[in-house]
Amino acid sequence: MWAVLENHPDIVKLLVSRAADINAQSAVVVPTERPALPALRLPPTSRCGSGNLSITRASESFRCNDGILYAARDGNLPMARLLVDLKADLEKPSANGTTALIDAIVNGHI
Helix, strand or coil, X not given: CHHHHCCCXXXXXXXXXXXCCCCCCCCCCXXXXXXXXXXXXXXXXXXXXXXXXXCCCHHHCXXXXXXXXXXXXXXXXXXXXXXXHCCCCCCCCXXXXXXXXXXXXXXXXX
16 A cells, blocks of 8 residues: 555545555555565465565565555554554565565564
């Protein structure tokens, strides 16, 4: 959800109140200066991946994230709390197989 990435909590609340899927994954590649995470095998039921995904550039390491993954990666605790209150799925993996908790740890927020 782009509103999470851009830190607009009021828009997140509005979208969810209008039936937006809080767990929808973005197809947007978000550039980052962080190193790419190692490639992981996705479950075959993943909506954004079909199994193997090799991530070779850091700019590709955040494809298929949902709002809670963006908030965790950026260390945006108020947004993460809002998303948890709105019932975001904390166990849903990103395209590279990480969860919100792993993204928070890897990016130095825990």
